[in-house]
Amino acid sequence: MARRGRTSIVREVKESLTAIDKIGQSKRDARKTGTSGIHSKKQMANTMSDAQNFVKWCRSEHGVKSISELNAGHYVSYLAYLSEKGVSQGHRVNVETSLVGSDAKNRSYTEEEVQLIRENCSDEVTKAVELMREMGLRIKEAVNVRVEHFVPNDRGIGWCLTIEKGTGITKGGRFRQVDVPQRLEQRLESWMVNKSPGERIVNVSYSTVRDGVNVACKRAGVTQAGRGCHGFRHAYARERMVQLMPSEQKKIMNRVLENRKIGRAADYGILSEHDKQLYAAAREAMDQIHSELGHGKNRWALAMRYMGD
Incomplete structure (x- = not known):
């Protein structure tokens, strides 16, 4: 009987992804139990294809025969190869x-890009852009929030978006x-003037906003590079990080994200009491x-995905 050879690295990838x-x-439910995995058919197909192409290249260029031999250097070299390839x-x-399991690049729009997009959108689409950029809303949320969801904030001198029952508005119907x-x-x-509590702020559909932003980007010469409308949420998250995290906390956050990027525990190497306090605050x-x-x-x-450099 012939001796069975070792499992190929391509098959290892398939078995690893099948396991999750x-x-x-x-x-x-997965978050409650602390388990993770891939829940989308499209994500599974894309991840399988990209991961298998990656390991085939590593096998060809670096002689890697098992996923246990992979390291961050292979990942960096592969991305450089793709860039050189055009x-x-x-x-x-x-x-x-x-x-990596996350978007390693900064996918936010700059303020200049946001302004160019605003200038090339209809009034209703611009409202949605404002809600996404200034409040971090998803497209679905921006086009479905109603006047009644905006209430005076605790200070009594401004407004707060409060969605108690998010069914049909927020992802998973969550409180927001x-x-x-x-x-x-x-x-x-000005958007709420002459509107009843049950009326929507934005009077166009999800697809109208999405298509409107796409057209605006083309008109303005803004390259989306996969950012789409989510780029506004990324911009919001990064601005909030600047507002909430002093420079020392930001440095700790970057260390943590680098740890996670290569599979280490978030607090790996955070040993001093000072760093531990910064870690907790971050x-x-x-x-x-x-x-x-x-x-x-x-x-x-x-x-x-949202805050890494």
Whole structure:
């Protein structure tokens, strides 16, 4: 009988991804039990393709025969190879998403880009852009929030978005509460004039906003590179990080995200009492930003996506 050879690295990838196949299972339940995996058929297909292409290249160029031999250097070299090959930035970002489990690049729009997009949108689409950029809302949330969801904040001198029952509005119908930034207050008040509590702020559909932003980017010469409307949420998250995290906390956050990027525990190498205090404060600020975005607590993978450099 012939001796059975070792499992190929391509098959190892398939077996590893099959082991975390959670398609059809509840993401909420998975978070409660502390388990993770891939819940989307599209994500599974993309990740399988990107990961297998990556290991084939590593096997060919570096002689890697098992995923246990892979390291961060292989990942960096592969991305450089894709760039030299002329692969588009948007596709490279998607490959990074598959290989690292997060979007490693800054996917936020700059303020200059946001302004150019505003100038090339209709009035209703611009409202949605403002809600996404200034309050971190998703497209679905921006087009479904109603006048009644905006209430005076605790200080009594501004507004707060408060959604108690988010069915049909927020992701998973979750509670959402975000203060309206002062620079948006006057515009928001003008949008609510002569509207009843049950009326929507934005009077166009999800697809109209999405398509409107795409057209605006083309008109303005703004390259989306895979950012889409989510780029506004990324910009919001990064601005909030600047507002909530002093420079020392930001440095600790970057260390943590680098740890997570290569598979280490978040607090790896954080040993001194001072650094531990900074770590705790940075995590608290991160959780606050996640809450405003409609995410749960302690979501380091999402922090890599929204707040990493």
